[in-house]
Amino acid sequence: xxxxxxxxxxxxxxxxxxxxxxxxxxxxxxxxxxxxxxxxxxxxxxxxxxxxxxxxxxxxxxxxxxxxxxxxxxxxxxxxxxxxxxxxxxxxxxxxxxxxxxxxxxxxxxxxxx
Amino acid sequence: xxxxxxxxxxxxxxxxxxxxxxxxxxxxxxxxxxxxxxxxxxxxxxxxxxxxxxxxxxxxxxxxxxxxxxxxxxxxxxxxxxxxxxxxxxxxxxxxxxxxxxxxxxxxx
Numbered sequence: 001x002x003x004x005x006x007x008x009x010x011x012x013x014x015x016x017x018x019x020x021x022x023x024x025x026x027x028x029x030x031x032x033x034x035x036x037x038x039x040x041x042x043x044x045x046x047x048x049x050x051x052x053x054x055x056x057x058x059x060x061x062x063x064x065x066x067x068x069x070x071x072x073x074x075x076x077x078x079x080x081x082x083x084x085x086x087x088x089x090x091x092x093x094x095x096x097x098x099x100x101x102x103x104x105x106x107x108x109x110x111x112x113x114x
Numbered sequence: 115x116x117x118x119x120x121x122x123x124x125x126x127x128x129x130x131x132x133x134x135x136x137x138x139x140x141x142x143x144x145x146x147x148x149x150x151x152x153x154x155x156x157x158x159x160x161x162x163x164x165x166x167x168x169x170x171x172x173x174x175x176x177x178x179x180x181x182x183x184x185x186x187x188x189x190x191x192x193x194x195x196x197x198x199x200x201x202x203x204x205x206x207x208x209x210x211x212x213x214x215x216x217x218x219x220x221x222x223x
Contacts, residue, residue: 033210042216043214043215099207099208102160103211105158
């Protein structure tokens with residue numbers, strides 16, 4: 001596609017349920033990031049995939065959070081046993097390799113845990 | 115680990131005022147530095163970048179200079195417009211892209 005696509009755009013779930021958030025990066029982009037944006041908390045790094053390297057999971061807040069990237073393209077962020085504090089906007093970004101390149105962001109998934 | 119610190123907002127200015135948003139960083143290597151902007155209702159987008167010391171990034175009248183000696187990358191604009199109202203994020207990339215907390219700018223006519 002022309003840009004980074006995330007789905008769903010909005011998700012309301014009950015506390016304790018599992019959710020899956022999807023990210024379709026720009027074709028050919030080897031780097032993929034997940035961030036969490038909470039009100040007043042800025043952009044919190046969650047996980048980073050780069051090509052075939054092992055992902056950098058250093059930002060995942062707990063073992064309830066996991067992510068995978070299949071075939072070097074689509075990525076899924078899974079949150080198990082959701083809690084109210086998980087409510088936030090989850091943003092995905094992709095870029096070509098190299099630390100000086102621009103990251104392109106999706107519109108995000110707004111997750112609300114009730 | 116690497117981190118970015120930027121001034122808290124909101125920053126409230128009148129149109130045509132001078133803007134400075136401070137950003138300092140901590141990094142173990144030699145990062146590339148970025149400013150991203152999030153306009154109301156839109157996704158984040160790159161505003162400008164600088165990849166080595168003393169480089170100046172510029173775009174849409176905004177400028178920022180990579181200052182290694184002060185580990186800073188302050189964003190400036192000489193005359194802001196109402197349309198510049200947005201949230202501005204400073205970021206660095208050494209081995210991954212890390213953002214600051216964002217600074218909301220509000221410009222009034």
